[in-house]
Amino acid sequence: MSAPEGVHQAVILVGGQGSRMRPLTDTLPKPMLPLLDLPFVERQVDHLHRAGVQRIVFSCGYRPREIEDYFGDGSSRGLEVGYVVDPEPLGTAGAIANAEALLADGDVFVLNGDILTDLDLTALVAHHHHLGAEATIALTPVDDPSAFGLVRTDADGRVTGFVEKPGPDDLTPGEPYRINAGTYVLAPSALTEIPRGQQVSIERDTFPRLAARGGMGALASDCYWRDIGTPASYLEAHLDLLAGRVGSIASPGSSWVSPRASVDPSATVGSGACVGPGARVGPHAVVARCVIGAGTSVGEGATVDGAVLGRDVTVGAGACLTGPVVAGDGATVPDGMAIRGPATVPTGAVAST
Numbered sequence: 001m002s003a004p005e006g007v008h009q010a011v012i013l014v015g016g017q018g019s020r021m022r023p024l025t026d027t028l029p030k031p032m033l034p035l036l037d038l039p040f041v042e043r044q045v046d047h048l049h050r051a052g053v054q055r056i057v058f059s060c061g062y063r064p065r066e067i068e069d070y071f072g073d074g075s076s077r078g079l080e081v082g083y084v085v086d087p088e089p090l091g092t093a094g095a096i097a098n099a100e101a102l103l104a105d106g107d108v109f110v111l112n113g114d115i116l117t118d119l120d121l122t123a124l125v126a127h128h129h130h131l132g133a134e135a136t137i138a139l140t141p142v143d144d145p146s147a148f149g150l151v152r153t154d155a156d157g158r159v160t161g162f163v164e165k166p167g168p169d170d171l172t173p174g175e176p177y178r179i180n181a182g183t184y185v186l187a188p189s190a191l192t193e194i195p196r197g198q199q200v201s202i203e204r205d206t207f208p209r210l211a212a213r214g215g216m217g218a219l220a221s222d223c224y225w226r227d228i229g230t231p232a233s234y235l236e237a238h239l240d241l242l243a244g245r246v247g248s249i250a251s252p253g254s255s256w257v258s259p260r261a262s263v264d265p266s267a268t269v270g271s272g273a274c275v276g277p278g279a280r281v282g283p284h285a286v287v288a289r290c291v292i293g294a295g296t297s298v299g300e301g302a303t304v305d306g307a308v309l310g311r312d313v314t315v316g317a318g319a320c321l322t323g324p325v326v327a328g329d330g331a332t333v334p335d336g337m338a339i340r341g342p343a344t345v346p347t348g349a350v351a352s353t
């Protein structure tokens with residue numbers, strides 16, 4: 001499949017601090033956190049590549065080295081990959097404009113680096129060209145838009161307005177609640193619209209200006225969509241993958257154990273458990289509905305259910321982690337300790353009750 005009418009380039013925004021994902025983002029930028037066997041952002045790169053994209057620019061800020069070291073110049077994947085780094089926080093629009101020097105003339109996809117979706121990119125481009133829009137955004141339905149930006153459109157799929165964090169008075173009963181899904185196609189004129197050398201948000205500054213002059217399209221779809229912004233949504237994304245809910249990615253089964261992990265034959269790997277490379281699950285341990293990072297060890301008789309554990313975490317023998325417990329890289333839970341979430345064990349720390 002190739003993108004019609006020539007959208008062969010993309011910018012992926014990967015420069016945010018990922019503060020809601022701490023402590024997992026203390027040591028890795030959010031887009032490099034693994035989803036099963038691959039860094040999350042690699043799934044976006046594959047999605048773009050399958051849609052005919054040849055050139056990808058990562059717009060980096062926080063911890064750019066991890067991303068550059070992983071993707072290099074892209075040639076091993078048959079791609080051209082480049083990098084720009086925010087000299088200071090530029091906001092989402094500033095970060096896109098910063099990538100301009102590495103882009104060819106023409107339209108460009110822009111992806112927020114923390115969205116897992118199987119959106120039909122070809123349909124997005126077709127809608128963009130059909131409207132002759134300057135920018136076209138994908139929309140996703142939500143039950144409650146109050147934490148998001150509500151996007152309103154006319155019958156042709158042109159944006160008529162944005163309402164940031166709408167309150168009850170902003171909502172019309174019965175209207176579909178659709179929010180910005182973090183995937184865009186921008187024409188060169190939309191890039192020109194972004195002022196240089198200052199912090200600019202594409203959602204709050206640029207898009208409303210383009211919409212006001214009738215230049216913005218929006219395509220609603222019911223495809224799979226998840227914003228991986230918090231440890232809870234990160235765990236849910238794993239569960240979605242296991243359940244086969246992400247159309248473009250085959251489910252590996254009701255749980256996943258890396259071929260490079262070791263699980264004692266007497267341990268129980270329950271539904272929703274994801275065990276990363278080099279992890280060890282000891283005798284009679286029970287793991288379920290959890291993410292166990294690379295090199296993490298779950299001791300004899302320990303239970304991990306509902307937790308997200310970073311890399312090289314040590315869960316002592318007989319320890320019991322239940323509910324939303326998040327442990328940063330190198331954290332330790334002593335033998336026999338019980339922690340019921342919500343709870344966080346900071347990076348490198350020893351948990352205390």
Ligand code: GTP
Pocket residue numbers: 013014015016017018019020021030059060061086089090091092095112113114229
């Ligand atoms: P929080 O700190 O938890 O809000 O996460 P975040 O820093 O990732 O912010 P947010 O989820 O709003 O960002 C959406 C996407 O845009 C993410 O992929 C970020 O990496 C990226 N992003 C946000 N702000 C910037 C920025 O100023 N520069 C660049 N290059 N990318 C950004």
